[in-house]
Amino acid sequence: MKIKVGHGIDIHQLKSGEDFYLGGVKIESDIGIVGHSDGDVVIHAVVDAILGALSKGDIGTFFPSSDPSIKGVSSKVFLRKALDIMIDNKYKINNIDINVVLQKPQLSSYIYSIRKNLSSLIGIDIETISVKATTTDYLGFIGKGEGIMSTATLLLIKDHES
Numbered sequence: 001m002k003i004k005v006g007h008g009i010d011i012h013q014l015k016s017g018e019d020f021y022l023g024g025v026k027i028e029s030d031i032g033i034v035g036h037s038d039g040d041v042v043i044h045a046v047v048d049a050i051l052g053a054l055s056k057g058d059i060g061t062f063f064p065s066s067d068p069s070i071k072g073v074s075s076k077v078f079l080r081k082a083l084d085i086m087i088d089n090k091y092k093i094n095n096i097d098i099n100v101v102l103q104k105p106q107l108s109s110y111i112y113s114i115r116k117n118l119s120s121l122i123g124i125d126i127e128t129i130s131v132k133a134t135t136t137d138y139l140g141f142i143g144k145g146e147g148i149m150s151t152a153t154l155l156l157i158k159d160h161e162s
């Protein structure tokens with residue numbers, strides 16, 4: 001069996017008056033994520049993990065932030081592109097483990113929705129997607145509520161059916 005591990009990491013600034021999407025799910029909050037796109041750090045980390053596993057560069061390779069056409073675009077577009085590249089290379093996702101690091105808001109009530117939404121966007125079973133959230137105990141820029149980070153680790157396996 002051919003397997004490939006991938007890891008992605010993404011950090012964005014948080015600011016009031018911005019939208020807040022994680023894994024394509026809208027988070028109700030008085031602060032939101034600053035970004036050229038919708039700033040969905042979870043999807044960006046997953047995209048980088050897929051591209052990383054395949055040694056195909058990173059999100060900026062395909063969607064440079066200097067490109068005005070990606071302004072405000074849904075990160076689902078980036079995910080679709082990474083999945084298409086993965087399918088072209090005849091791999092499929094075995095499982096994903098995601099961490100979100102932020103001080104607030106509390107994400108516990110959103111974890112299931114994020115897993116469910118990623119499951120339908122990617123087309124894999126919800127049980128193969130793990131989403132965890134943690135804080136930095138008020139330390140650093142994340143602890144001060146100035147930023148949010150997400151990491152994603154995933155395993156790709158050769159898809160013999162494709």
Ligand code: ZN
Nearest residue numbers: 010039041044
């Ligand atoms: Zn990003």
